Amino acid sequence: GGAARAAISDPAIAWSYRDRASAYWNSIVSGGEAFVESLGKPKDSLVSLINEGSSEKSLADIKAFLAKTGGKCAIACDANDSPNARPVVEAVRDAGAYISTIWNKTDDLHPWDISDNYVSHMTWSDEKPAEQTARILFDAMGGKGGVVHLGGIAANNPAIERLNGLKNALKDFPDIELLDAQPADWDTTKGTELMASFLTRFGDKITGVHCANDNIAYGVIEALRAEGIENMPIVAYDGNPEAVKLVMDGKLLATVFTNPHWGGGITAALAYYAATGAFKPSEEPKEHREFYGPTVLVTKKDAADFKAKYLDAVPSYNWKDFWGPSNGQIKYK
Amino acid sequence: MYELKAVEKKFPGVHALKSVDFSISRGEIVGLVGENGAGKSTLMKVIYGAYQPDGGEMLIDGKPVRFGGPRDAMERGIGMVFQEQSLITNLSVMENIFLGYEDQFSRFGVVNWKAMAKAARKQLAKVKLDIDPRTITSSLSFAQRQLVELAKVLTLEERVQGHLVVLLDEPTSVLAEEEVKLLFKLVRELTTRASFIFVSHRMDEVMELSDRIYVMKDGQVVDVVSRGAATPEAIQHKMVGRHVDKEYYREQRQKPYDATRPLVELSGVDLPGRVHDISLTLHAGEVLCLVGTEGSGREAILRTIYGMRTPTKGTLKIKGETVSRLTARGAVERGVGYVPRERKIEGIVAGMNVYENMTLSQMPHYARMGWLDVADERALARKWIGKLAIKASSEYADCGNLSGGNQQKVVLAKWRSGGSDIMLLDHPTRGLDIGAKEDVYDMIREMCDDGVGVVLVADTLEEAIGLSHTIVVIKDGEIQKRFDCVPGSKPTLYDLLHYMI
């Protein structure tokens, strides 16, 4: 509402995320750390709230953090499962703290309906980029043949969107058949085993593989290598350093970079600066409170440039340029 | 040669051994008798290194020793045959015999099974047991297992230089007459190499075998008698602290049963396995004794009446009512009580206290709409602890920590207090001391007076003859003969044996 501008001096900053055992979340945290360093604080002043894939722990940890700081804090958060977002932001609001979220929230939850304490939500529209990678894949297949999709955890939003992207692209390629789509749970080992089973079921009919993320693609490549299959067209998602290297080596056609480093930093920055009163969320337009993050398609021809720009030396960002690289307001279906 | 001086052992709440002095010399057979809970097993386990004494000292050839565990004791030539079966049933006989001592057959930890089998055959020959040492132990009979245990202890002969001490804790309780004879013969032969400490509740056996007898009571040695220096009655007097009734089996109290009130009727019952065509009737006030060798099917019949086994043929009537699908629950509801042979496994629940055990079979009597009346339960337990002189610190004592005999009393109290009028007793006096046995016999007679029918599988033939109104002899799962046992004209041991074997 129209209350006085918030002014928590020196709020504590936390990132609540899934786990430390993945390149993606590491990158997110590195962005968060870059941000706190930009404030002249040490890296470890960014508190990690790790939920290990448990919504229950996610909520409990955030509440514990709110209690510990007495509400004088700014939180960046992926709520792990979309229904968990609501109790999390409500708890933050009730404590008078500030939060920005990424990825998971339900469609009926909007920052402007909660209060200034729910600063923003960023997500990535995966459908379009996944469609783009699918097109690259289909072109490499010569516009015909069979494709299999190895997906993420079935109920996860990105998993659904990435499969939808593939299906959208299929409409323009009548000679390509989607042989099957099965979840590989974002996991390398599952990826190998699922791919091996697909090989038995479809054999030579498989002429292209669409993976929901890089980790699955690593597994797929190994499953194919075990069979001596070298030139299968494969696309992936996430733009992890190892995957970019595979793109450069030609083992992977494309992956999609979502710039988690920037996402990690800017999400924390949004919550932080709203908490200090540097800006007032309710005075911002809606596209500044629910927006898409950036996506960069990485293919063989731009992989080297990409690597130089984003991976070899992490670019330094202006953490007050909140919406520069973003990609427009979130649209719901 | 082996000596204990002023040995003490305390358990939480129990002073199990009070300043016990004990000695045994070369080639001697020492008997150890006492009531249940007198401390015999504890003493044996101290000697064997399974318990560490809290005070006093242990001397071998005059030199003090301390055992950290059974292995230390074995290395000094002390071996033990346990009261409970102590073979590991999923291992082969030879593995059991040499368990812990495979070194002699192994190089770099790899066992030479041929050599072990050969050595095992030699050990088995010592106890005159002719079985393949590779047999898995679970397929042996109880008596065979007991002999294997002895064979196992006798491996000390080869392993240890010098003299052995072999501890036998109630080795005879599962053996038949013949096997006991064989065991005694073996023991006597072996006195050239070993001394024996022998625990039994059968006074005649102890008197027959032992050179000296230690009498224990309440954790103390109350007397040491040499062979022939005292009568059984005198020893029993010391053990129990009172005179033992001459009329041991209470035959004078045996009254005719009520033949008009059949409680259990089996007709033409077949069971899976060997049991075939069993027909018998139990009446109110009757003690019906099933007599037969180990494995003849006595236990199976008891379990059928108790609903734990289902007949494949024939009918079972309880109190005139034909029951087709009997379960244990159903049997209990019809007033059947069952005192199983394996009391530590099936009789009591270790970890539950006395009152919880006593009411386990009759909780509905102490509950209203599923809610238990604990005060009532405790009152019941206190009553029966007093009535049967159960040695327990209170009704809260964990039954798992009571001595075997006292556990048995708890089991009996469980059924008796629940008012069961059909009692199935499988070896109810196994391991009980004389005093406790008398209590059980009294109880059986009292039950009969109250119109209870008892099916009994007795510990000894004498007991069977003494107690029963009717004896049914079973062999290989079939009824051979039925005897009426009117006091004064009871069948003799010989009569029974004739049909048993």
Next chain:
Amino acid sequence: MDIQRLKPHFPWITLLVLVTIVGIADPSFLKPANLLSLAGDIVPLFIMALGLTFAIYIGGIDLSAQSMANMITVVASVYLAPLGIWVAGLCILAGFTLGTLSGYLTTRMYVPSFISTLAVGGICFSVAQWLSGNRALNMDATQRNETFGWMIGRTGVVPHELFIAIGLLAICLLIERRTVLGRALKAVGAGELAAAASGLNVARYKILAFAISGGLAAVAGLLFSVKLSGGAPTIANGFLLPAIVAVLVGGTPLTGGVGGVLNTAIGTLIVAVIRASMLYFGIAATQQQMVFGLVLIAAIALTIDRSKLRTVK
């Protein structure tokens, strides 16, 4: 002081020590409002652990609890609109029924509960995926508030979940200590053969234990979905191991017959405090998992009463 007599009290002494240690590090932890809210947040996990206690108390285990809760969040989200308050009945019935199935497989078909409950969990997961169409669902917020709002509010500083937890704990405690069922379960846990030979219908009690476990897992799932106002086939992931840990740390060993629901309450609080202590001690992200494991070893070494365990397996 006799150490033997202290042993049964080790679990809550451990809890107290842990709370004190964290409190010394940061006194704000000890504020009653903070402690109450900490306790309130762990209630869904506690309810699941409470159910698991029954399965573990008879010497079994229930690995289906988490999938059960997952499925129930979906069921609750889907059927709240058509059924209203009756959806609670449906959820509990579903949990009870599937728990009965686990129990049946364990007792009558001789499938060890480790396997039978894992398999029943698989069935729950499939149902959840099918019913949700493999996506996260949300409840209508107003309807949720009207129907189940009372579950998640707060009176003064006391979260309502705590009342639910205390209520369920009291019921379970009475069942355990004062009913035929509780006594029978203890007997089954401590000596199943003797219980059977005493004429108890052991199979029925065992099935009942698994059914209670399933039913309480369903309550946990229901409360959780109300709290989140939605459901998904994976949303309760991460419940199972902490719930088992809570039971075991509380002092109910997997061998059964010892411990009980009060222990589980303490065990759950210990888990909550250990978890919160990561934050209060500022343990670095990469070290948290390792520290959790180490503290767990220390905690259980302190809490279990070894005198009651005949052999440690």
Next chain:
Amino acid sequence: MPRILTRENAIRWAPFMVLLALIVLFTAINPSFLSQRNFARIAIAAAPALMVAIGVTFIIVMGSIDLSMEGVVSLTAVLFCFLMLALGGTLASGGWIAIPVILAVGAATGLVNGFIHVKLKIPSFMASLALGFVGTGAAILLTGGDIVKFDDPTFRALLTWRILGFPLMVYVAGLCLVLAWFIQSQTRLGRYFYAVGGGEELAHASGVRVQHVRMAGFSLAGFFYAIAAILQVAKLGQAESVTGSNFMFMSITSVVVGGVALWGGIGGVWNTLVGVLIVAVINNGMVVIGLPDFLQAAVLGLLVIIAVILSTDRRAVAFVK
């Protein structure tokens, strides 16, 4: 002549029959299931799982349980990659030293597990679960959560070099299985596992140093987990702190499905082999026959239950928990 069609035999061979029945079933629905190439795929999937399952078999035979496998596999896999890279990055350049070192690390981790369990008298379920957390935690600490790629072609020959159509790692796993069988049936230690599982107190009373046996058992299990880690790295060309995940429930399920009793003393590594194959065949077969993904959890559960029901001798067990 001894009778072949006895009840005991029927039950002993039940898991194997279930395996055959599953193969027949899947082949009937999709004949390409029954091909040498698919069997090779199943074998690759099963090889590391078999090593984990063998490790835990020894523990289950002792009547204990070990849940540390996920942590230990992750930790040893990560250490293995680091060590290999530090030693030059190829087998030829001296990297082979990493193999015995990692096996020793696995055994040492297991020993720590056993030590905590035995000396602190913490039930193995808890001790190993907590130690598993520590193992995964240590892997996270070492990698910072990143993937460690290790792609030496000589080492990867375990996956890529085929003899008679099966990759080398399958033969390595086979050799380790024979080793495990040898330990189980021909050595004193192996028999002690059965003695402890059949009657711990009795074994103790016979002078078996039960505590040592337990610790040795956990150490041996750790050793096999390390083999699993090496095979897993050979299979994936990388290690990370989640390399070991999913092994816990899967391996124990396999062991039980194969006919090893959870209460100890019964079964052995051959049962485990069959169990692992059953689970691998089901996982592969469900995809090969095109079962919708949302049904897979339920079908896996049902098939596992059926397998266990068929291979349980209901007359021999009084009860299960």
